[in-house]
Amino acid sequence: MEKIVILTGAGISAESGLGTFRDEGGLWSQYRIEDVATPEGFARDPALVQGFYNARRAQAAKAEPNLAHRALARLQRDWPGEVVIVTQNVDGLHEAGGAQDVIHMHGILAGALCAACGHRWTAPPEMSVGEPCPACAALNARPDVVWFGEMPYHMDTIYDHLAGASFFASIGTSGQVYPAAAFVHEAAMSGARTVELNLEPSTGASSFDDVILGPASETVPRWVDDLLGPR
Numbered sequence: 758m759e760k761i762v763i764l765t766g767a768g769i770s771a772e773s774g775l776g777t778f779r780d781e782g783g784l785w786s787q788y789r790i791e792d793v794a795t796p797e798g799f800a801r802d803p804a805l806v807q808g809f810y811n812a813r814r815a816q817a818a819k820a821e822p823n824l825a826h827r828a829l830a831r832l833q834r835d836w837p838g839e840v841v842i843v844t845q846n847v848d849g850l851h852e853a854g855g856a857q858d859v860i861h862m863h864g865i866l867a868g869a870l871c872a873a874c875g876h877r878w879t880a881p882p883e884m885s886v887g888e889p890c891p892a893c894a895a896l897n898a899r900p901d902v903v904w905f906g907e908m909p910y911h912m913d914t915i916y917d918h919l920a921g922a923s924f925f926a927s928i929g930t931s932g933q934v935y936p937a938a939a940f941v942h943e944a945a946m947s948g949a950r951t952v953e954l955n956l957e958p959s960t961g962a963s964s965f966d967d968v969i970l971g972p973a974s975e976t977v978p979r980w981v982d983d984l985l986g987p988r
Contacts, residue, residue, distance in 0.1 A: 759923035761922065761924040761925075762918050763843065763926045764928065765844045765846060766927075766937075767845070767931075768956055768973055770820070770846050770850055770929075773822060773823045773850055774816075775848055775850075788805075790905060793805060793810075795906055799904070807900075810902070813847075814867070814882065821850075823973070824977070825976075825977035826850050826853070827855060827978075828980075829928075829977065829981070830857075833855075834855070835985055838923070843937075844860070844861055844862065845930065846863070848866060849866075861911075862903070862915065863909055864900070865902070867880055868901030870898065871892065871893060871895055872895070873890065873897055874893040877901055878891055880901070909936065915940070919940055919949075922944045923949055923950070924949055925941060925949045925952070927952075927955075928954045929956070929973050932953075938960075941965055942964060945964070950967075952967040953967070
């Protein structure tokens with residue numbers, strides 16, 4: 758059976774109201790990345806970081822999955838082979854849209870992580886400075902998201918899936934953040950057909966066999982329809 762591996766980025770959730778790094782006036786534009794998305798920033802000002810992620814968590818909790826999220830869930834359900842969804846996003850919109858076993862390579866806003874012992878648990882709606890770890894009681898809980906300078910999660914599993922992929926799709930990603938930007942090359946080396954679906958071509962668009970441009974809520978359902986064929 759043919760395996761499809763899909764990488765999604767901020768562009769797939771933008772139409773659900775969750776802004777990207779580069780959106781003017783969005784949440785990210787109000788902060789410096791080095792202050793709120795690095796281990797050093799957390800060490801300097803944990804209150805600022807916790808407040809930033811509390812705001813992102815509240816924003817994500819109000820968001821609804823869009824037609825692109827739902828189309829990928831339908832592909833997972835109806836494709837005769839395996840469909841693996843890997844996301845750079847820390848929201849839970851894929852799951853809310855019906856997707857199963859999503860690989861969150863950058864963590865998830867709904868999770869908390871103990872910086873001392875590595876224990877993970879479900880984050881409360883608002884995390885505070887000095888939040889105790891349920892496992893070791895250390896007072897340095899943090900959001901379970903991967904910050905700049907940290908290694909993304911599940912990389913061995915992702916590379917195993919890419920090595921066995923017949924199709925690889927990149928949806929709504931900038932193509933600027935590694936290691937995800939190199940996934941197209943990993944898949945192509947294994948013989949996968951590759952496609953980028955994006956609002957505009959990414960910096961790595963020339964590496965794909967096909968490029969489909971437009972809003973994800975329009976392009977992704979059409980692409981899924983094409984893959985699944987007549988109903």
